[in-house]
Amino acid sequence: MTEPDLTYQFGGRYPIAEVRPGQVLRTSTEDCFSGAVRTVDDLPSEVCQQFNPVTGPFLVPGAEPGDTLALHFVEIRPARDWGMSATFPHFGALTATHTTAMLHPPLPEIVWRYDIDTTAGVVRFQARRSTYTVELPLDPMLGTVGVAPAGGEVRASIVPDTHGGNLDTPELRAGTTLYLPVHVPGAMFSLGDGHARQGHGEVCGVAVETAMHVTVAVDVIKGVPTPCPRIETDHQLIAIGAARPLEDAYRISQRDLITWTAQLTGLDLVDAYQLVSQAGRAAPGNVCDPNYTMHAAIDTTALHGATGYHGTHQRLRDLAGRLRTDLCGAAAGTLR
Amino acid sequence: MTEPDLTYQFGGRYPIAEVRPGQVLRTSTEDCFSGAVRTVDDLPSEVCQQFNPVTGPFLVPGAEPGDTLALHFVEIRPARDWGMSATFPHFGALTATHTTAMLHPPLPEIVWRYDIDTTAGVVRFQARRSTYTVELPLDPMLGTVGVAPAGGEVRASIVPDTHGGNLDTPELRAGTTLYLPVHVPGAMFSLGDGHARQGHGEVCGVAVETAMHVTVAVDVIKGVPTPCPRIETDHQLIAIGAARPLEDAYRISQRDLITWTAQLTGLDLVDAYQLVSQAGRAAPGNVCDPNYTMHAAIDTTALHGATGYHGTHQRLRDLAGRLRTDLCGAAAGTLR
Amino acid sequence: MTEPDLTYQFGGRYPIAEVRPGQVLRTSTEDCFSGAVRTVDDLPSEVCQQFNPVTGPFLVPGAEPGDTLALHFVEIRPARDWGMSATFPHFGALTATHTTAMLHPPLPEIVWRYDIDTTAGVVRFQARRSTYTVELPLDPMLGTVGVAPAGGEVRASIVPDTHGGNLDTPELRAGTTLYLPVHVPGAMFSLGDGHARQGHGEVCGVAVETAMHVTVAVDVIKGVPTPCPRIETDHQLIAIGAARPLEDAYRISQRDLITWTAQLTGLDLVDAYQLVSQAGRAAPGNVCDPNYTMHAAIDTTALHGATGYHGTHQRLRDLAGRLRTDLCGAAAGTLR
């Protein structure tokens, strides 16, 4: 695997490459430790200077503020047969942090190494303080995908917000389409922070971190704005809220899903409110980052099969399927 | 359906009946509107004096503070072929409330009526402001199950806390075992608030409310305390946190699941923290009640099949299965 | 000091005495440790079974739901020349608690003893781990004053809510009038938890706790409801919100102060919103109890001298002044 072009911010960077709407990008991402944590004796606080590198930014010609960027993830495949996790001082949901400030000394910093078996489709947990091991399903995802923020802001890659960023939701797996608002000409998207798998909320603050091979089909929906990150799968619509406290992340995601539902079905807003109240699902992505994330989801069966953005997900999915056999290392293939 | 004995509090009430450990209780519950909302023209704020009645309390002889009450739900079956939902002034996650106090006038109060088809296993949503209808899966649950609180407190039935109460989690369906701490002699449990189905977080504040026929096998685990409500299913362990802000409900549930995991597997606490971080699931129950709820869940496969409370769930489940054909209206059958 | 009649709940108790509207009550209160912590070697977790006793409840004949109870504090005087404070395991704003659940072990439990010098008007802090001492102004207050809650609830005395309870605000000092909603016939008020002084937010969870001699003039404002605890002083109006997260306590208190301001001045609600935005003060009472509290205050000069409840504060204050010399130990004197 060649070294990807890494950055640690969204916004404020020159693009490393162009990807045109309708093209497929093949790239790779480093793990959140920049690959520096390889054994259980590599403490992140000692071996890492920065955290959470992303590959990018990629400029999408023609994308303008007010448009929506569509990223269909054709493939998110572990680039190594191992992944790392850790507790990190003053980071995580069950520890005093710099924000939830307390007088406790930090919890101990400990590293775990997982074997990743892509053939068997499992990751193998090995306890540090006993001989306990267990296999968990492999479920690769990207923790961090975003665009340059609005208002000229530059945000650390560890922050999730309306520009995407460190969403840390397991819903961002292969086969899905991520929709992001475009805030600057060219959108300037970056991606990284692969997880071999992750629990809801990433409670200790760190998932099973690993480098990834990523194939993503890119498109732009002109003139259609998007208020917050959204995901479409073959069977559901998902909205993502990023905020603190956690109920505000819930509120953002639910309101957006309700609004989206009303738009796609013609339902009055109060009827959409009622329908999502009974049919909606929700889960936390992270409860440890500078903004917490929650997603709100609804099965499209409850919407009589309605799809978002004029069928963009299905179109990218179909084309990606046709091109899949041809993709063999070139930086980009044409979808249209 | 005969009128159940209803109350609107946990604690401070004399028992309506005794249920011995090892017995099966058959009872019924009213909906959260006490059955007074029957058409879309019955506004809850006009036709209801109190909300969220529960059936009980039931005294369990021998249950003492420090024990755990186990309630295995053999059956939760809609007692009507219709259910009601509504928006209610100053209640719900996307509206100003008495707690999240604002200067907005309340959102409009609107009622929805659902058809419940237990044969087809669906509930039918009908929009109020258009002709849109759609069927959603029937998934009956009880919103409110709890015991008398600790410290001599009496809590309104709408409140969830460590004593259980208005947990409003869709995980509380038939086939599961709910574990609750015993705070007073006899435990004094009550149950109610049936939902034909409910979305995660109950975003508008009200589920598909309906009366239920409930069959529950009761047991007491002597000398084993329980810190917060827990649920065991055939395949997973679940802990429930009730608090505001929502991240504290998440923290409570995650910490309890981690502690429980460590106890059942012999894992060190930090290893259990790590394992749950990767294998755990989480979702909000309600984001509208006086305390919000979230649950934390883990598949028992990640625990090499460990089960809680010395196999109580499986034992109650097996016995309930054997007795199921014999249950035909008597108040209680013997499990042991 | 004779032993006061103590309870640990609001609601669910028979009255210990009657106090008629227009009477002055002289009573005493124990400290939050029930007097069991007397030296720095008395650890609360070892010597206390229950916490935060209150004296009462007192029945006020004629008080009915929908009325307002007015309690004018004529005197709050330390009954001892010492007070105690402590850190307590899993309690306080800068430590993991049962609600803000974490994996940290508790912070150490430590006790401090203060000298109280009522003549000099100071309390004397003595460090435990050095010889540092310093005097702070004596500023006696009651942490806990409340009535029986609404809806048949019984709440632990440590909880603040709309019924009052453990407000823990330093604004509740002698010379002020506290207004509380009446939820049950007779109001059933109790009081306790004297603090020789307290910082904003009671950050470690415990103030300078001491027994108090309390003189309070009681009145009932018939037919005037009160939405949340309010305080009137000679120069300001104060509203108190109790909730989590802390911003909701802020919202409740600000909305109530704005509404109250509009009522008293005839200002439109949006103008009152604007006026309080510029003229209002706010501070946390506690950031450690089951509900956090914040108060919102405005100088009555900004309201052209408007006063609340038809001059109740001034009337009670004037009469208390006239009677002060006559009060010499009898349980109650007549104000009207």
Place this chain on the structure above:
Amino acid sequence: MTEPDLTYQFGGRYPIAEVRPGQVLRTSTEDCFSGAVRTVDDLPSEVCQQFNPVTGPFLVPGAEPGDTLALHFVEIRPARDWGMSATFPHFGALTATHTTAMLHPPLPEIVWRYDIDTTAGVVRFQARRSTYTVELPLDPMLGTVGVAPAGGEVRASIVPDTHGGNLDTPELRAGTTLYLPVHVPGAMFSLGDGHARQGHGEVCGVAVETAMHVTVAVDVIKGVPTPCPRIETDHQLIAIGAARPLEDAYRISQRDLITWTAQLTGLDLVDAYQLVSQAGRAAPGNVCDPNYTMHAAIDTTALHGATGYHGTHQRLRDLAGRLRTDLCGAAAGTLR
């Protein structure tokens, strides 16, 4: 008043001027509406493109990451005899916002115009929906003062965080010294958002906004880091936390004040925790910005007169006093 050099971000901008340590800067600031709201008919949502301009950034030669920037405010004087306030759609503490997302339509957008009388020392409130007027004390402050953030971030000027920014605390008035961490060479500080006065929490989201003449003495404390914004006055030490939920802003500020207290007095951390618990004051700055702010304060009498940063405040104050008569329009005078 000549047009100041305005920007809308912290970080990512070239300096507009240099100010050496020991120099006094005289400059001016625009109001948060960039001066475009001048009558009650100028709706901010219509006449403003951007909000909250700051003057700067100023480069301080020799300031390096790990140092502390000291800004002593010699003068903050209204540059106009009027100030503006407003409600703004989806902004403020008592309204649904983009973060506390709800289904309510926005509250009405209304503008208020205040007369500012610097001679009498008052601002005059005039109601919009009645003839009510009242004078409030003039208490000029700067809402926004900050440096370039850490980690290469660029933040909108409306955001408060560890770099300072939109702190919106009335404690930032003339006569005080603000300490900020230096994150980039030259510190790159900016300032703006003058308020003729402001209530605690800025509940409607907007203070009495006006342009200001600002005189500030600048210094750098080499090799001494500062964890979060701090203010020193002649009589107190103040720490400022910026976070959501509001209790986290409280926690940050209290922990920092406790740590600072321990450092200055030699107290053990637990003794400082106890002392601040009894002697500390706290109040919200804003409860409307992307991060809420609270400050924690202690009188230096409780610290036997200890002062921060080796007497920097007193030194800057003394020198500013000597130079005050000589300052007559030049950009900078020398303090050392």
